[in-house]
Amino acid sequence: MHQRKNRLISCKLPLLTFVILICIWEFIDYVFQIREVILPNPHEILASVLANWGILIKHTSITMLESVFGFLIGSSIGVLTAILFVYSAKSKQALYPYAIALKATPLYALAPLLIVWFGSGLLAKIIMSALVAFFPVLVSAVKGFTSIEQESFDLLRSFSASKWQIFVKLRFPNSLPHLFPALKISTTLAVVGATIAEFTGASMGIGHLIVNASYYLDTSLMFAGIVMISLAGILFFYSIEFIERKVVFWQRTD
């Protein structure tokens, strides 16, 4: 009961912040009479969202499709690579430093190259998404699989556990509290990856819509696109958090 009340309060405050910010925005726009091409009013953006609802949904769905596939592929490969690193010290030594280095590289710079290689269809965007979603998951999965007390290994070994049993019953569950925060970060990166790839060359998707709207100086539509993809990204993030709460029930990270 108490917890539910707390959650309600934690919902109320951000909502209040939102309302205040919108009011300030409307107020500034009204006082300084800023033109719609430069900065549209919140209510003009809302009108644009409603007027273009069908198109916005279509393009947002396409971007989210790319992001979700990219996320799934990238994070799966991340986890599998982490497993390889855990069981083969040589491959870890050979590859891990580069994985860390690449994590810090702005992979988005590869977007034009991917368009050249894979065309302007969905594939290039999915690959871009997967690339950026991959590294945080890899690094956290390696940490999760290995940051285990020696005593836990000793315990399982004293009961003659096989390597497979040690993985399934110890390493894997132990990795989950490390893995989920990375997965959440990767959801947002995947959406950014897909959108940026769409900026570079696409005939569909929210990135394409935003770039196109900019050619027509339809700033309200640009904002409408930003609003839609933000909401979709937030939904994506919180759906992973929802799964996290169900799966990693023994550890409350908040």
Next chain:
Amino acid sequence: MMIEIKNLRKEWKKGDVTLAAIDDINLTIKKGEIVTIIGPSGCGKTTLLKLIARLLTPTSGSVSIGGDSNKRRSVKKLSIVFQNPVLLPWRDVKDNVRLPNELNNAEQNNNVQHRINLVGLKGFENHYPAELSGGMQQRAAIARALILNPGLLLMDEPFGALDEINRNKLNLELLKIWKRLKSTIVFVTHSVSEAVFLSDRVVILSKRPAKIKEIADVNLPRPRELGIKESLEFQEYVKCIREKID
């Protein structure tokens, strides 16, 4: 289960330097006996225990358990209780206690509830480790160690992290469990009074590299109650052993 330790030596190599952790250990432990190992901290008590458990391989010498000296850890013969309970936080008490069954495909073994009752955790089967006190966590760890009816129970300062009241309580209960299950117990501690209270024999180790300095017999009558700690005889044992530790 009888244990025979012969000329046991374990070295650690660090670069070019070789450090002996334990050296020249010869010890025979009779079936059903409680033997405590005591010595200055960092002397290699845990190393000795891990060698008995075959979690480490000796540099030279041998450990035979129940006449079986092969190098492989054999199932169901021994269990370890560590200083930390080492419970898996994503499993409740019942599933933690059941873990050895799963690892050895012994799911038909339905000791689980009995062992949980034995360590006094009845009613806490569905609690998660985070919901239990330190003492209760250690009880769960003991229940888990007992699940496969081990002939040998190795305990590495199992009550070291507990307060004195809990520690005495668990000492007493350990003796009760021992009486019922008749397993051999090798118990590492650095509390002299705990050692005297539990053991038939106390093995005193020297400073590193650990060698057996002396083996003291404890001829206090069994069953032992906590009151025995006030007796003159008990205190005489404690004093005598304390003087021999470096």
